[in-house]
Amino acid sequence: MKMGLIGDAYTLLVRELLIFKKNLGVNIIRSLIFPLIFIILLGSFGSTPKNVPVAVVNYDNGPNALNFINTLESGGSVVVVSSTTQTAALNLLSLGKVAGVIVIPTGFSSGAASTIYVYLDNSQPQSAEVVSSQVALVASEVGASTSVSGLSQTDPPGLIKVISNYVYGASSNYLSFVVGGLLVMVASFGAVFSSGFTLLSDREMGNLKAFLTTPINQFAVLLSKIGYGTFQSFLSAFIGLIIGLLYGATVDAGVLGFFELIWIIFLVGLGFSALAIALATRMKQLQTYALVSQTLVMPLAFLGGAFVPVTLLPSFLIPLTVVNPLTYAVNAVRDVMIKGFLPVSTLISTSVILVAFAGACMALAFALFRNTSMQLS
Amino acid sequence: MGDIIKIDKLVKKFGDLVAVNGIDLTIKEGEIFGLLGPNGAGKSTTLNMLLGLLPPTSGKVIVNGIDMHKNPHAAREDIGIVTQETVVEAELTAEQNLMIFGRLYHIPPQELQKDIDFALELAALTNFRNAYAGTFSGGMKRRLEVSKALMHSPKLLLLDEPTTGLDVQNRTQIWNLLREINKKQNVTILMTTQYLEEADQLCNRIGIIDHGKLIALGTPSELRQKIGMSNIIEVSADKDNLQKVAAAFKSIGLDPAILSNKVTAAGGSSATKKIEMLIKEISAKKITIQNISMHEPTIDDVFLKLTGSEVRDESGAFTGGRGSMMMRGGR
Numbered sequence: 122m123k124m125g126l127i128g129d130a131y132t133l134l135v136r137e138l139l140i141f142k143k144n145l146g147v148n149i150i151r152s153l154i155f156p157l158i159f160i161i162l163l164g165s166f167g168s169t170p171k172n173v174p175v176a177v178v179n180y181d182n183g184p185n186a187l188n189f190i191n192t193l194e195s196g197g198s199v200v201v202v203s204s205t206t207q208t209a210a211l212n213l214l215s216l217g218k219v220a221g222v223i224v225i226p227t228g229f230s231s232g233a234a235s236t237i238y239v240y241l242d243n244s245q246p247q248s249a250e251v252v253s254s255q256v257a258l259v260a261s262e263v264g265a266s267t268s269v270s271g272l273s274q275t276d277p278p279g280l281i282k283v284i285s286n287y288v289y290g291a292s293s294n295y296l297s298f299v300v301g302g303l304l305v306m307v308a309s310f311g312a313v314f315s316s317g318f319t320l321l322s323d324r325e326m327g328n329l330k331a332f333l334t335t336p337i338n339q340f341a342v343l344l345s346k347i348g349y350g351t352f353q354s355f356l357s358a359f360i361g362l363i364i365g366l367l368y369g370a371t372v373d374a375g376v377l378g379f380f381e382l383i384w385i386i387f388l389v390g391l392g393f394s395a396l397a398i399a400l401a402t403r404m405k406q407l408q409t410y411a412l413v414s415q416t417l418v419m420p421l422a423f424l425g426g427a428f429v430p431v432t433l434l435p436s437f438l439i440p441l442t443v444v445n446p447l448t449y450a451v452n453a454v455r456d457v458m459i460k461g462f463l464p465v466s467t468l469i470s471t472s473v474i475l476v477a478f479a480g481a482c483m484a485l486a487f488a489l490f491r492n493t494s495m496q497l498s
Numbered sequence: 499m500g501d502i503i504k505i506d507k508l509v510k511k512f513g514d515l516v517a518v519n520g521i522d523l524t525i526k527e528g529e530i531f532g533l534l535g536p537n538g539a540g541k542s543t544t545l546n547m548l549l550g551l552l553p554p555t556s557g558k559v560i561v562n563g564i565d566m567h568k569n570p571h572a573a574r575e576d577i578g579i580v581t582q583e584t585v586v587e588a589e590l591t592a593e594q595n596l597m598i599f600g601r602l603y604h605i606p607p608q609e610l611q612k613d614i615d616f617a618l619e620l621a622a623l624t625n626f627r628n629a630y631a632g633t634f635s636g637g638m639k640r641r642l643e644v645s646k647a648l649m650h651s652p653k654l655l656l657l658d659e660p661t662t663g664l665d666v667q668n669r670t671q672i673w674n675l676l677r678e679i680n681k682k683q684n685v686t687i688l689m690t691t692q693y694l695e696e697a698d699q700l701c702n703r704i705g706i707i708d709h710g711k712l713i714a715l716g717t718p719s720e721l722r723q724k725i726g727m728s729n730i731i732e733v734s735a736d737k738d739n740l741q742k743v744a745a746a747f748k749s750i751g752l753d754p755a756i757l758s759n760k761v762t763a764a765g766g767s768s769a770t771k772k773i774e775m776l777i778k779e780i781s782a783k784k785i786t787i788q789n790i791s792m793h794e795p796t797i798d799d800v801f802l803k804l805t806g807s808e809v810r811d812e813s814g815a816f817t818g819g820r821g822s823m824m825m826r827g828g829r
Contacts, residue, residue: 133598133602136594136598140589143630171658321692326585327581327582327584328587330551330581331581331599334581335599336572336575336577337571338571396752
């Protein structure tokens with residue numbers, strides 16, 4: 122009786138799932154741990170910090186200046202540490218005692234000077250961002266402008282003048298930003314860690330040879346592995362999404378957005394499972410595979426903007442982001458989660474890119490797998 | 499009875515290395531055929547070509563009338579395989595192991611349960627159907643594997659060293675299982691082995707393979723006559739004394755072969771008497787030796803007789819089993 126490629130692949134997938142079921146507890150924990158740790162860690166240090174210390178040098182001492190300082194502390198995002206001179210304040214900054222220095226010049230209250238000078242330590246970007254946005258907010262309320270121009274020559278090393286802008290709109294939720302990137306990363310990592318490893322261990326145990334000696338089409342083995350990788354990756358990313366939502370991330374595009382998310386992480390899992398299998402066809406050692414796959418996937422996740430927006434990357438890396446399928450996945454996920462809408466054209470183009478990536482990797486895997494002698498030992 | 503396997507001028511080269519060098523072999527339906535040879539002789543390469551896993555450099559393999567390398571999927575429908583590594587899936591139950599392979603062998607769904615039950619019975623594992631195979635003993639795993647290979651009622655069963663690593667009791671159990679299916683279901687069996695005794699007890703015919711060539715072929719008794727299967731007398735000694743030991747062998751009428759650190763000879767029909775004479779001779783001549791012993795002929799002795807050389811040891815140039823060979827093949 123002929124069952125064909127799909128039927129054989131289905132049988133082998135059933136086998137993978139039976140093994141998965143046998144180790145259900147371990148598998149669930151494995152799927153849980155990665156997103157849990159990342160969301161809580163990244164999401165926490167990424168969330169808006171409170172009580173960021175900031176040194177204020179008040180050369181003016183007029184009522185407007187005092188008003189400015191009081192308003193600055195309202196909301197609790199920053200705590201003001203008074204400092205008598207700019208030099209002393211900058212010293213505090215260089216020691217890391219404060220996240221920023223605000224200099225209110227003489228004549229601020231009288232209206233002779235309307236510019237407040239801000240120094241930030243960008244080695245702690247989150248704190249710097251809090252200070253700069255709080256200063257900008259208060260300054261606009263009191264009708265002052267913040268500026269840092271003209272002082273660069275005297276800047277101590279390591280201090281950068283920053284007036285930061287949110288990459289997405291003012292409603293940006295950093296946790297949603299992190300969770301969005303993380304979902305794509307978990308999907309790609311989940312795929313690489315499951316499918317390729319099972320192919321390698323099957324080869325090592327002799328199972329692969331046993332499969333290849335049955336009347337099945339040899340590509341059924343690959344298809345089943347890709348299917349299993351997609352399943353594992355999807356499970357991890359789905360758990361990641363649930364954890365992210367429980368932890369406070371939002372999907373601004375609503376229920377439809379939720380399904381769009383699921384579709385995109387599914388395609389990422391499919392593509393990276395195929396990539397993982399293509400890598401695993403010619404590797405014998407688990408260590409080699411682990412090294413190569415991580416060296417490949419980790420940079421892809423970063424270059425795709427999973428943690429840092431692609432627009433902030435240096436220009437020489439931009440071409441890499443263009444050819445990286447994860448860039449499109451991350452953008453689509455962020456559109457859904459943060460912008461609140463995903464244009465149909467973007468959904469289609471993202472889907473086409475991810476499907477094409479999966480197809481290319483699958484073709485590569487099939488081509489590399491052809492030499493069966495490699496698969497025997 | 500027809501021919502179930504026809505191997506025709508089979509050659510396999512891995513680069514400069516000739517692993518299989520022109521093997522012709524025909525196996526008839528209903529036979530139990532043993533393929534003997536030391537590590538690296540070309541057994542596994544031959545078997546892999548028989549299974550269509552390796553393309554031959556030249557020559558043909560016809561299984562049940564189907565060219566294995568032109569139509570491997572169809573040819574494999576009639577073959578059951580037990581590989582050298584025991585590949586039962588530790589994380590699946592006995593029944594799940596059988597179910598997956600039954601489906602891969604395309605057993606119709608309505609017959610699958612019946613075939614699973616049959617295989618469990620054959621393996622004497624009916625009571626363990628829901629136990630995970632990882633908990634089984636070596637013998638149980640091997641029985642499960644053999645019965646798994648028989649589930650789809652193949653005409654031909656290929657076994658690659660089926661009893662390597664098993665104790666005597668389990669080995670006998672596997673032998674009985676093989677005899678039973680050969681007799682009752684007329685399954686032709688082709689097995690490789692390193693054990694002469696196993697081939698002798700189980701096989702109707704034996705082929706001995708070395709350096710990729712079939713160097714002997716016949717029934718066990720034919721081969722025994724050919725190589726004089728009497729007990730082997732063996733004396734190990736320092737290099738300097740080997741010639742003297744050989745002279746002692748000759749003086750009592752034996753035909754010695756001198757190896758790197760020992761001298762051996764077939765003891766003939768009165769081997770026990772010969773060893774006594776040899777001990778007397780050696781002590782009379784005051785030759786220093788390390789050890790003297792007598793044993794039943796092993797594959798080494800057969801090889802020594804047939805090829806004039808010792809079975810190459812594991813670290814030899816063309817050994818290490820399929821792992822190293824396959825690496826070469828993959829390039």
